[in-house]
Amino acid sequence: MFFQLFAPFYDGFIKFVKVDHSGKIPGWLAPVCGMDVLDLGGGTGINAAALAGAGARVTLVDSSRGMLKRAAAKRLAVRLVLADAASLPLHDGTFDIVLVSDAWHHFRDQAGVVREVARVLRPGGRLCIIDFDPCSKVTKTIALLERMAAEPSKFTLPDKLVEMLHRAGIEGAYCHLQSYQYVYIGVKKIV
Numbered sequence: 001m002f003f004q005l006f007a008p009f010y011d012g013f014i015k016f017v018k019v020d021h022s023g024k025i026p027g028w029l030a031p032v033c034g035m036d037v038l039d040l041g042g043g044t045g046i047n048a049a050a051l052a053g054a055g056a057r058v059t060l061v062d063s064s065r066g067m068l069k070r071a072a073a074k075r076l077a078v079r080l081v082l083a084d085a086a087s088l089p090l091h092d093g094t095f096d097i098v099l100v101s102d103a104w105h106h107f108r109d110q111a112g113v114v115r116e117v118a119r120v121l122r123p124g125g126r127l128c129i130i131d132f133d134p135c136s137k138v139t140k141t142i143a144l145l146e147r148m149a150a151e152p153s154k155f156t157l158p159d160k161l162v163e164m165l166h167r168a169g170i171e172g173a174y175c176h177l178q179s180y181q182y183v184y185i186g187v188k189k190i191v
């Protein structure tokens, strides 16, 4: 419901608060040209547009019709799928890259999402999660504001995220972009 109402203002808000990493993401994930990329919780397609522009075949999954409607209005060369990240209507081993940008803390069933990401990634495929560090004051403020907007968030310590994904067969590490935001990059083990 929150994103349904927020959708018309989302792109403007992201520009205003300057947390748009879309210009950098294709470089962080290089090479992306010719890759099958899943943008999970991809919203209005800000990052999907950048990845498609860099030559990736992008599938954007989101559970909000309002956010997908905004993405559709941009007429991007991106496949749009309405689905819950914890129950993906997608085949096993389909993607070279999965991106979760500013969506992880919104996922209610995070264990289910980890299971699904590990399933749809190809062996050797890469996972990138950009999210907020629960230790920072900025994140605590975001958590409060989201709770006030009836959007409960579940922020994860980056070390805990590394451990959760390791247990699912994805090996990775993280670094901080700022004190309050980190980027995790992992690779699905080839067995």
Ligand SMILES: C[S@@+](CC[C@H](N)C(=O)[O-])C[C@H]1O[C@@H](n2cnc3c(N)ncnc32)[C@H](O)[C@@H]1O
Pocket: 003, 014, 040, 041, 042, 043, 044, 045, 046, 047, 061, 062, 063, 064, 067, 083, 084, 085, 086, 100, 101, 102, 103, 106, 107, 108
């Ligand atoms: C803050 S927005 C981020 C959008 C985009 N990734 C970006 O960086 O601009 C979070 C998105 O996650 C989506 N979302 C939340 N829970 C979800 C779920 N369980 N499955 C799929 N998408 C979900 C929301 O609808 C929303 O579009």
